[in-house]
Structure formats: C-alpha cells, structure tokens
Ligand code: GTP
C-alpha cells in the first residue's frame with residue numbers, strides 16, 4: 001500500500017499544510033506526487049510555492065525520476081484484471097478490465113453500457129483468484145438511472161447474497177457537471193477509506209453535452225472533461241484500481257458507408273481513456289463489442305449477451 005501522508009513524512013512541511021492536503025483528499029504521498037502543483041494549490045487552498053514544494057518532496061519520495069524498465073515490468077505485475085461477467089468480453093480485453101487504467105464503454109442507448117457496469121459491480125467484489133478485485137465499488141450515476149434491484153437480481157442469479165453485494169457499492173448521484181467534478185475530486189479519499197477497487201462513472205459525458213451547447217462553449221467543456229479524466233487516471237494509477245466510464249455516440253450524417261455513429265467527447269475522451277470498447281446491438285439479447293483504441297489490445301470483435309445474470313458469454 002502507498003505511504004500515507006503523515007506528520008513528519010515531508011520534511012519542512014507544516015502540520016497546517018498537511019491538514020489542508022488531507023482535507024482536500026490527498027491522503028497518500030503518491031496522490032500528492034502525481035498531482036500538478038497548480039491543482040494542489042487550488043484544491044487544498046495553499047500558496048503556489050507551498051504546492052510546488054510539497055509536490056517536489058512527495059515526488060522525490062515516491063518517484064526517483066528515471067526507473068529501470070524492469071521495475072515498470074514489476075509494477076505491471078501488480079496489475080489486476082476484473083472479469084466483466086462475460087468470458088467473451090473478457091477475452092477481447094485481454095482477460096478483463098485492468099486496474100491502473102481507464103476502460104471506456106461506448107454505445108447507443110440500450111447497447112449494454114449500464115448492464116456491464118452493474119455486472120462488474122458484483123464481479124469486482126469477488127476474490128482476486130476468482131477474477132475479482134476483492135474490493136468495494138464506487139459509482140457516480142449521472143443519469144439517475146441506477147437500479148439496485150437489477151444488481152440484486154444479477155447477484156442472486158450468480159449465487160451471491162444480494163444485500164451484502166449492495167452494501168459494498170457506494171453510489172453518488174451527480175446532478176450536473178460541476179457536481180460530477182466534485183464527486184470525482186472526492187474519489188481519492190473515499191477509495192482510500194472504503195477499499196474501493198472499481199470506480200464507475202455512468203455516463204462520463206452526459207451532463208457536459210447537455211450543459212455546454214454551442215460552439216463557443218466547446219473549449220471550456222473539453223478542458224473540464226479533460227481534467228476529470230486525468231483525475232480518474234491518476235486515481236487508477238495511485239490506488240491500482242479499475243476505472244470504467246461510459247460514453248454515448250452521436251451520428252455524423254456525412255458518413256456514406258459503415259456505421260455513422262461516432263463516440264462523443266472528441267480527442268479529449270479518445271486520448272484520456274486507456275482502452276475503448278465500442279458496443280452495438282446485435283440479434284436478440286446479444287450485443288457486439290469491439291476494441292477500438294488501446295495501446296495493448298488488438299482491435300477484435302466479440303459478442304456477449306444480456307440475461308438475468310447481467311452480461312454473459314455469447315458465441316460470435
Ligand atoms: P443508455 O444508458 O440509455 O445509453 O443505454 P445503456 O447502453 O446503458 O443500456 P443498458 O446497459 O441499460 O442496456 C439496456 C438493455 O439491457 C435493455 O434494452 C434490455 O435489453 C437489457 N436488460 C436490462 N435489464 C434487463 C434484465 O433485467 N434482464 C434482461 N434479460 N435484460 C435486461
């Protein structure tokens with residue numbers, strides 16, 4: 001586990017500053033080290049000089065700068081993969097949704113994004129040797145569609161005590177994009193205290209799309225969205241947890257052939273998310289999933305089904 005931000009750990013930093021950092025949600029040395037000084041200054045309400053000092057000290061403690069590639073390899077061995085509940089979907093993800101990264105599920109309404117989130121909220125609680133993450137789950141629900149009854153059904157049909165499962169899923173409803181930002185900013189604290197191993201934002205972009213309409217607002221929207229996504233990525237890295245975000249599609253009428261739908265959120269979304277998975281409706285209760293952008297996964301397609309067990313295997 002990461003070193004906690006305790007008195008004396010950063011030489012020359014006053015307990016008052018330390019208190020401010022803790023109150024702002026910076027609980028571990030690493031969370032300070034990986035955050036830009038400007039952001040520390042704003043969120044913890046400390047001067048820029050102090051912020052620069054604490055980030056430099058924290059970085060020196062946790063990260064000596066260059067490290068041997070062998071050590072990166074070693075760090076990656078701590079990466080865990082969480083099953084989605086569907087072995088076919090797991091297969092195209094290289095075994096499941098990985099920790100230390102953001103995995104984005106993109107698709108039109110009814111394509112299965114929320115069902116994947118529900119199923120994973122159950123699966124992430126399983127022990128690591130059963131393809132879980134052995135931890136609790138945190139959900140930011142931006143659409144007000146979170147249905148505990150559906151999670152109970154998924155848990156029950158998979159043989160778990162539904163009430164125990166629900167107890168370990170912490171849900172916050174984000175009422176608008178600013179509220180969503182606050183909730184994301186609060187994640188480091190809650191993830192630390194509640195042993196959260198899977199954080200879900202469903203959907204990442206809905207509020208932003210609804211609130212920032214018109215060309216003049218696009219830059220601000222993208223900047224805020226980018227900041228949120230970077231916070232999530234840092235969270236994933238600092239706590240070695242899995243982050244899932246969902247995204248919608250918009251139709252681009254200028255496409256003459258193929259699928260006219262494109263993920264929303266533009267380049268900001270495309271670059272910040274580590275793995276992108278595109279979902280489409282298939283025959284009956286099945287859905288098609290394709291990896292569309294990933295540094296480590298090939299762009300392959302698969303099929304999964306949505307049943308009372310949540311998302312499950314289906315033959316391609
Ligand atoms: P939006 O949030 O509207 O963008 O869509 P989404 O991609 O989140 O869709 P979601 O994951 O909610 O998928 C909805 C689909 O899942 C429905 O059309 C149903 O086909 C299926 N589904 C939802 N609940 C159940 C259920 O209890 N049992 C079964 N068998 N299927 C369900």
Ligand code: MG
Nearest residue numbers: 113114115145
């Ligand atoms: Mg949904």
